[in-house]
Amino acid sequence: MSTSTTSTRLSDPHAIPDRPEPRPFALVRHSLQLARRSLLKTMRTPEQLLDVTLQPMIFIAIFVYLLGGAIAGSTHDYLQFLLPAIMVQTIMMSSTVTGTNLNTDIKKGVFDRFRSLPIARSAPLIGSVLGDLIRFVVAITVTLGFGYLIGFRIGTDPLQLLAACLLVIVFGFCLSWVSVLIGMLVREPGAATGLGFLVMFPLTFGTNMMVPTDTLPGWLQAWVKINPATHAMEAARALMLGTPDASGPVLKTLLWSAVLLVVFAPLAVSAYRRRT
Amino acid sequence: MTAAFQAEGLVKRYGKTVALDGVDLIGRPGTVLGVLGPNGAGKTTAVRILATLLRPDGGRATVGGFDVVKDPVKVRRLIGLTGQYASVDEDLTGLQNLELIAALLDYRGAEGRRRAVELLDQFDLTDAGGRPVKTYSGGMRRRLDLAASLVGRPDVIYLDEPTTGLDPAKRDDVWNMVRNLVTEGVSVLLTTQYLEEADALADEISVINHGRVIAHGTPAQLKHIVGGQTVVVRPLDPEHLPAVADILQGIAGVAAESPSRGVLTVPVDGDAALGHVVRQLESASIPVLELALRLPSLDEVFFSLTGRHELEEQAA
Ligand SMILES: Nc1ncnc2c1ncn2[C@@H]1O[C@H](COP(=O)(O)OP(=O)(O)O)[C@@H](O)[C@H]1O
Numbered sequence: 001m002s003t004s005t006t007s008t009r010l011s012d013p014h015a016i017p018d019r020p021e022p023r024p025f026a027l028v029r030h031s032l033q034l035a036r037r038s039l040l041k042t043m044r045t046p047e048q049l050l051d052v053t054l055q056p057m058i059f060i061a062i063f064v065y066l067l068g069g070a071i072a073g074s075t076h077d078y079l080q081f082l083l084p085a086i087m088v089q090t091i092m093m094s095s096t097v098t099g100t101n102l103n104t105d106i107k108k109g110v111f112d113r114f115r116s117l118p119i120a121r122s123a124p125l126i127g128s129v130l131g132d133l134i135r136f137v138v139a140i141t142v143t144l145g146f147g148y149l150i151g152f153r154i155g156t157d158p159l160q161l162l163a164a165c166l167l168v169i170v171f172g173f174c175l176s177w178v179s180v181l182i183g184m185l186v187r188e189p190g191a192a193t194g195l196g197f198l199v200m201f202p203l204t205f206g207t208n209m210m211v212p213t214d215t216l217p218g219w220l221q222a223w224v225k226i227n228p229a230t231h232a233m234e235a236a237r238a239l240m241l242g243t244p245d246a247s248g249p250v251l252k253t254l255l256w257s258a259v260l261l262v263v264f265a266p267l268a269v270s271a272y273r274r275r276t
Numbered sequence: 277m278t279a280a281f282q283a284e285g286l287v288k289r290y291g292k293t294v295a296l297d298g299v300d301l302i303g304r305p306g307t308v309l310g311v312l313g314p315n316g317a318g319k320t321t322a323v324r325i326l327a328t329l330l331r332p333d334g335g336r337a338t339v340g341g342f343d344v345v346k347d348p349v350k351v352r353r354l355i356g357l358t359g360q361y362a363s364v365d366e367d368l369t370g371l372q373n374l375e376l377i378a379a380l381l382d383y384r385g386a387e388g389r390r391r392a393v394e395l396l397d398q399f400d401l402t403d404a405g406g407r408p409v410k411t412y413s414g415g416m417r418r419r420l421d422l423a424a425s426l427v428g429r430p431d432v433i434y435l436d437e438p439t440t441g442l443d444p445a446k447r448d449d450v451w452n453m454v455r456n457l458v459t460e461g462v463s464v465l466l467t468t469q470y471l472e473e474a475d476a477l478a479d480e481i482s483v484i485n486h487g488r489v490i491a492h493g494t495p496a497q498l499k500h501i502v503g504g505q506t507v508v509v510r511p512l513d514p515e516h517l518p519a520v521a522d523i524l525q526g527i528a529g530v531a532a533e534s535p536s537r538g539v540l541t542v543p544v545d546g547d548a549a550l551g552h553v554v555r556q557l558e559s560a561s562i563p564v565l566e567l568a569l570r571l572p573s574l575d576e577v578f579f580s581l582t583g584r585h586e587l588e589e590q591a592a
Pocket residue numbers: 290293294295313314315316317318319320321322
């Protein structure tokens with residue numbers, strides 16, 4: 001087909017149609033827009049939230065009613081001991097979703113579209129990680145709500161409870177970079193989920209979530225004591241129950257979070273750059 | 277005049293596979309460059325390099341004078357990409373997809389929505405705009421994908437096999453959209469596996485195979501090289517086949533072939549031949565079931581260009 005175009009866009013600057021001017025704080029704005037996308041997706045597919053809604057309730061029910069009597073003598077005492085740890089566990093498990101979602105987006109070509117736009121290359125990545133924070137909020141709300149229904153009560157004040165929630169979210173956010181790295185390294189979304197769980201199982205169960213550390217065999221105690229998840233669970237317990245002193249575990253959790261972020265975020269970003 | 281986009285000696289390897297083996301392409305502003313080639317020829321790889329999604333191992337590519345490797349952000353301000361596989365978000369609605377892209381292109385909220393609504397309307401998706409994309413048909417997804425690549429009013433548009441898998445009516449819709457883009461002054465790179473499509477839309481065609489450009493020219497030049505068109509006739513009554521064969525031979529100067537039972541074909545030089553065939557069939561009172569002027573298939577193109585049946589070889 002032959003054209004009789006007299007002016008073309010590239011040769012004639014006056015033919016360029018009105019386009020918005022680039023605006024400042026692009027990375028922040030674009031990342032937030034993309035986080036909003038993740039959020040919209042989560043809202044549109046509520047089944048994606050099963051792991052942060054049904055799963056903690058099932059875990060609490062199983063542990064408290066099946067094992068509580070045997071372990072702690074009373075189901076109420078055990079619920080008090082278990083619930084803060086379950087909150088941490090749920091968030092850790094939920095952090096694996098980020099890697100799976102990213103892998104899906106890249107496979108489906110959605111990221112190709114984003115990358116052909118004049119936005120920072122890291123914006124889609126940051127957006128996904130931020131957007132998945134909403135899952136953490138849902139997880140905490142459900143865990144606390146369900147716990148409250150069956151008798152859990154905090155032994156401190158609402159401010160310390162809030163501090164516990166924020167601490168757990170910070171920990172989950174830093175941990176989600178491990179999930180991003182996994183999502184960038186495997187081929188299939190399913191593999192990202194599988195591998196994510198494989199990593200999270202020893203991290204979440206290799207803790208004093210279910211029983212006090214000193215009841216464990218020596219080799220396991222060694223692992224439990226260095227496991228960052230243990231510190232997060234102890235910090236959550238201390239902030240929600242009032243004993244023991246919270247400052248030690250909180251500090252260790254923050255330190256570990258920083259280490260996870262400093263080590264895994266750059267690795268994940270460079271894997272992302274190689275993949276996309 | 278500078279090129280809208282240009283590739284010079286592009287090389288891309290995947291392990292041992294050489295996807296591009298020194299490809300040169302040039303798109304003139306305000307025109308359509310057709311890149312014609314079979315599956316695996318390297319079309320998508322070339323498009324991805326020109327769209328800054330992939331780095332070449334050798335050679336260079338520019339869009340609007342900006343190097344795709346050194347100045348990717350400037351290039352991205354100029355381009356729109358519709359990939360071979362629809363890259364829209366299935367969980368979001370059509371409107372949300374377009375609004376997101378508008379926001380990423382720095383449209384302010386209300387402006388972005390206006391642009392999204394305008395495009396939905398233009399692509400006949402207004403009614404479906406509020407539904408999640410996963411409920412869309414293949415044709416609707418394609419249209420949304422095309423709309424998505426136009427949000428920022430790009431100067432250069434890449435369409436990677438935009439009609440593959442579409443039925444003929446939907447294909448015609450896409451063709452009309454491409455023609456509209458060109459009248460607005462947009463430069464288009466269109467990849468396809470069909471000579472017919474390249475012929476219908478492109479100002480110039482580069483034929484590519486095994487990562488190399490094996491022919492380049494206007495559609496007319498290319499059709500001339502590959503032996504022009506073919507007249508196809510299927511008489512209603514097979515009794516008339518010999519008479520039809522005589523008529524065709526008389527017009528084309530070569531004997532007609534019968535590729536399948538009841539059908540006769542003959543190569544012809546220009547569009548005028550069809551008129552002669554129609555008039556002579558009419559005066560001989562031969563009713564026909566099928567009468568068409570066809571372009572050679574991609575396989576026939578390759579046969580004329582390389583003397584080999586590439587596609588059959590690949591399939592074997
Ligand atoms: N990511 C990849 N990894 C390995 N090989 C690839 C990859 N992408 C394309 N190829 C190979 O490169 C060649 C060209 O592919 P492509 O550009 O997709 O061709 P086309 O779009 O013309 O069908 C093919 O042989 C294909 O198998």
